Amino acid sequence: MTRLELAPTGIYSFEETSRRLTQFEKSAYQERDGRLVRTLCIGAKPIAVELWWTGNALAVEIGEDLSPIEMEELTKILRRMFSLDVDLTPFYHRIDGDPDLGQLVRERRGLHVVLDASPYECLIKTIVSQQLNLSFAGTLIRRLIEISGERLSHRGEELLVFPTPAQIAKLSYEDLQQLQFNRRKAEYVIDLSRNVVDGSLDLGKLESLSDDEIVKKMLPLRGVGRWTIECLLLFGMGRPDLFPAADIGLRNALRKVYGTVEQPSEEEVRRLGEAWSPWRSYAVFYLWDYLSTTKKSS
DNA sequence: GGCCAGGCTAGCA
DNA sequence: TGCTAGCATGGC
Numbered sequence: 001m002t003r004l005e006l007a008p009t010g011i012y013s014f015e016e017t018s019r020r021l022t023q024f025e026k027s028a029y030q031e032r033d034g035r036l037v038r039t040l041c042i043g044a045k046p047i048a049v050e051l052w053w054t055g056n057a058l059a060v061e062i063g064e065d066l067s068p069i070e071m072e073e074l075t076k077i078l079r080r081m082f083s084l085d086v087d088l089t090p091f092y093h094r095i096d097g098d099p100d101l102g103q104l105v106r107e108r109r110g111l112h113v114v115l116d117a118s119p120y121e122c123l124i125k126t127i128v129s130q131q132l133n134l135s136f137a138g139t140l141i142r143r144l145i146e147i148s149g150e151r152l153s154h155r156g157e158e159l160l161v162f163p164t165p166a167q168i169a170k171l172s173y174e175d176l177q178q179l180q181f182n183r184r185k186a187e188y189v190i191d192l193s194r195n196v197v198d199g200s201l202d203l204g205k206l207e208s209l210s211d212d213e214i215v216k217k218m219l220p221l222r223g224v225g226r227w228t229i230e231c232l233l234l235f236g237m238g239r240p241d242l243f244p245a246a247d248i249g250l251r252n253a254l255r256k257v258y259g260t261v262e263q264p265s266e267e268e269v270r271r272l273g274e275a276w277s278p279w280r281s282y283a284v285f286y287l288w289d290y291l292s293t294t295k296k297s298s
Numbered sequence: 299g300g301c302c303a304g305g306c307t308a309g310c311a
Numbered sequence: 312t313g314c315t316a317g318c319a320t321g322g323c
Contacts, residue, residue: 132306136321137304182319184307225306249304288304 002071006079011088013054013110017082020289021114024134027142028117028162035061039152039161040077040117042070044141046161048154049074059080063154072099083112083238091279100257101283103135112194113285115238119203120196121162122236127188128181133293135284143179144189147171165196188223195221211239232282243280244272253287256294 018036021029030037036051050061060078079085088110095105116122129137129142149169150164168190174185195201201221206214211233218229230244244250251263254272258264264272276283 073308129304131303131318132305133303133321133323135303136319139321177319180319182317184318188306223306227305231304245299247304248302253305284304291304 002062002064002066004071004073004075004078005054005057006060006082006084007057008082008084010089011092011110012084012112013108014058016108016111017114018053020111023292024136024138025114027160028144030159037154037159039159040074041161042066042073042089044079045070046150046152047074047161048152049078051078060083062227074150077117080082080238081115081117081182082167083114086112086238086240088112091282092135094279095283101276101286104257105286108286108289111237111286111289113235113281116236117162119232119236120165122222122232123203123228124168124189126231126235127223128185130185130223130228136194140179140181144168144176144181147175147179152198165193168193169197172295184223191222192224206237211242234284240280241280243270243276245269245273249288249291250284252289257287 015245021036022031025088028038029155032050033051037048038051039048040047041047043149047062047066052059058078060074066074091149092105092109093099098105099124116125124144126139128140132140145160145162147184148167150161150163150167152159152161171190173183173186173190176189177183192201196203206217209217215226215229217223219226227244227247230242230247232237234244235241246266246269247265251266251269254269255261255263273283
């Protein structure tokens with residue numbers, strides 16, 4: 001057995017941060033005895049990790065012994081995924097005086113973005129989610145993992161591991177259509193995975209590129225539009241200054257914040273966003289959270 | 299029952 | 312180059 005404690009940099013609320021995981025990431029995170037349980041891959045080796053908060057650090061427990069190199073890798077993965085090194089102090093200073101966003105940001109103090117385990121996982125989940133309500137999107141993602149992902153036994157329970165590109169590449173379009181994917185979406189997900197497998201798409205190379213370079217590189221891929229790339233940059237790579245101005249959820253959130261009847265246009269949203277640079281990703285993230293935690297009205 | 303979902307592509311003008 | 316129907320189904 002291995003145990004770690006990872007302290008955050010700056011203000012961090014695990015309560016706020018994990019709330020979203022149990023609400024929107026049910027296919028990846030499960031709650032067991034006050035801990036979050038999920039699978040992760042260290043290199044190619046899948047392991048089950050249990051996570052909880054000690055009061056000032058993220059505690060991690062793994063049911064097996066890891067080598068020092070694996071420990072180092074796991075630490076790196078978790079610090080990145082849970083944004084433990086993202087100090088939000090400058091963001092809070094920037095937003096505190098904002099008459100419209102100030103309050104909703106204060107109410108979520110310490111809420112951090114939790115990244116997907118890899119850019120590939122993020123891309124697949126984002127493509128599946130396009131144009132669907134989040135609840136149904138979650139159902140489709142779970143079904144995809146169930147038919148193609150590996151199983152891992154943990155405390156007498158079976159946990160699912162997010163499939164590798166090779167595992168999804170092996171599926172047929174009809175396999176996914178049977179899960180209620182539409183034909184095109186089935187093609188996007190499988191074709192993209194096949195591109196990763198045959199080496200024509202190297203997602204590992206994205207890390208060294210700028211946001212704009214990544215947009216240029218990814219846009220020609222079928223099924224990948226601007227919104228999808230913005231989500232990849234935000235939730236797959238943790239880039240801090242993304243603003244998906246066309247996003248319907250963001251526009252709904254802003255309509256609610258400003259109490260307007262009509263949704264703001266993409267252009268208006270973009271202009272509003274400029275005030276929150278270079279922290280636009282967190283402004284969007286808090287607005288999305290605001291939208292999903294307040295009742296729908298008008 | 300109808301319209302909208304944290305979009306995107308292909309086909310048409 | 313710009314516009315829009317169609318997608319597959321759940322949720323409200």
